[in-house]
Amino acid sequence: MLLEFTVGNFLSFKEKKTFTLEASSITEYKDNVVQKGKYKILRSAVIYGANSSGKSNFIKALEFMVETVRNSSKLNSTDKLNAKPFLLSDKTVNLPSHFEILFTKYGKRYRYGFELDNERIHEEWLYILNEKSKKETLYFIRNIDGIGVADVFEEAKMFIENTKENSLFISLLDQLNIEIGKQIMGSFSYIFIQSGVEHEKSITMTSLMHQTDTYQETVEKLINSLNLGFRSFHLETGSNETFKKRIKTIHNIFDDNGKIVGEREFKLVEHESSGTNKVFDISGHIAFALSLGLHLFIDELDAKLHPILTQEIIKLFNNPETNPNDAQLVFTTHDTNLLGAKLFRRDQIWFTEKDNCEATDLYSLLEFKDEDGNTIRKDRSFEKDYIMGRYGGIPYISNFQEI
Incomplete structure (x- = not known):
């Protein structure tokens, strides 16, 4: 199951922002949580935000990472990587974009990521944590100077020199039928x-x-x-x-x-x-x-759908009886009715909002602090508070009548 996704310097994401599906210690709506070994993982999550706040860019960022991994082995040495750095800062425009994903499978937690610009892969890394371990094991790490492979990954060492500057090492390993490469690629194939x-x-x-x-x-x-x-x-x-x-x-x-x-x-x-x-x-x-048991991401799930119909689709994923294989649903929406429908825990509700430099911030309701510095209580009216602008993530509009 998917645990985390981090993106930085891509489209409207200037700084690194992490979206997590690992459940917190709060106790509401226990059916919405899956126990996988020592991890408690959310079955679904929703992302709110004003138009142009970065909701769709979050989906695009994950899609870019998935497609880069899937297609990397097909590239010629002169192919461009279609990087899209944050363009509204003179410091980031020439820096690589950052992507990292964490997922749990086969009784292990995998942490894989890379940084790239339009010309080449700048960094790439893979860490694996066994269920019984408390420390991650490094399998390989890459920078501009080359690829370093740990002794625990001996079978990959002979292929270091076969990796093109604009291609991912993990994709090459999958193509060469190396088991860990196949495992990583298999996990990306579960993301739709x-x-x-x-x-x-x-x-x-x-x-x-x-x-x-x-x-x-x-x-x-x-x-x-x-x-x-x-x-x-x-x-x-x-x-x-x-x-x-x-x-x-x-x-x-x-x-x-x-x-x-x-x-x-x-x-x-x-x-x-x-x-x-x-x-x-x-x-x-x-x-x-x-x-x-796939990971399904839908941008604007609610478009053209009645709120009750949208709710029924969400319930299919949150209910262990209709979702016995632990599929995950993540979607963006403007439908505030969902916030009052008692569908989500506070750690399942996320917001995007742009700062004064037009960069996207991404945060969950559980992370949000009120004016007194306290976390939001579970008995709050989330829909009412959101519409009033208490959590951010809403458009700021001039007075049309005055205009």
């Missing part, structure tokens, strides 16, 4: 990132899952459980149209007394709401994540 606004391409996953015997029932149960206003749905057979255009929803027909007298088919793309279409689009990724 989706847009809640531009979600149309996600229907491909729904299509694949619905046409696979193992997952077809899972997708159907998920969609039907969300009570979208129709009785059921099916795929039109004998059609050459795309998956989504073949979906027909079944609605009841009623007489004047409210008695069901028949049924009628609607075409999903023509007759159902944009919210219903979004649910179909992303349902494959939700079902896939729940089935395999």
Whole structure:
């Protein structure tokens, strides 16, 4: 499971900021926490913030790290790395961007990260902590001068000279079938990132899952459980149209007394709401994540969805019965109703806010201190306090009437 992600000098993140899914010692909503060995890990988290405060940039930062790891071994020696440093400071524009991730798997905690600019990898490191250990073991560390490999990682030493300046050592190790390289790459393959606004391409996953015997029932149960206003749905057979255009929803027909007298088919793309279409689009990724215990990140989950529907999706991840494989959901939103729905612990609620230099700060509600320097109590009205600006993360707008 995912424990932490740190980003620095990337897009609007000037300083290093750490997002953590490791649960604190607070006691509310115990079902929202998974025990993995000695770690207590959150099943979900939500990120609030004003427009342009950095919420989406947080998702983009994780996506950049994931894609860099996945594609590094495919690069030619002259390929650029598409680095995006913080551009509003004369000190950071020429410095490398920083990325680090912590996750637990196979009874171990892995800490892997790197720093890069557009031309090359500046630093790269891997530390592993065994469950019974109290100290991390260094496996390799890299800087501009080269790569140092520890004796415990003897099998990797012979490949140091094969690593290109613009390629990650861990990706090379995976390509060469080195076990630890495969473990790291496997963990990155468990991270899925989706847009809640531009979600149309996600229907491909729904299509694949619905046409696979193992997952077809899972997708159907998920969609039907969300009570979208129709009785059921099916795929039109004998059609050459795309998956989504073949979906027909079944609605009841009623007489004047409210008695069901028949049924009628609607075409999903023509007759159902944009919210219903979004649910179909992303349902494959939700079902896939729940089935395999993946880490699902969605930017603007609430877009086009009724607040109650958004709540039901969150509950699927927070509930151990519907999430037995310990999948994790992290999403950004503007939907303040969720703060009053008793869905989240204080350590599951995060905010982004920009400082006077247009740099993003990232902090959890549990970290936040009130005007007296005290942490926020669990019986506070989080929604009311947030709207009033008590926690930050809201837009500051001029008086439109005066303008």
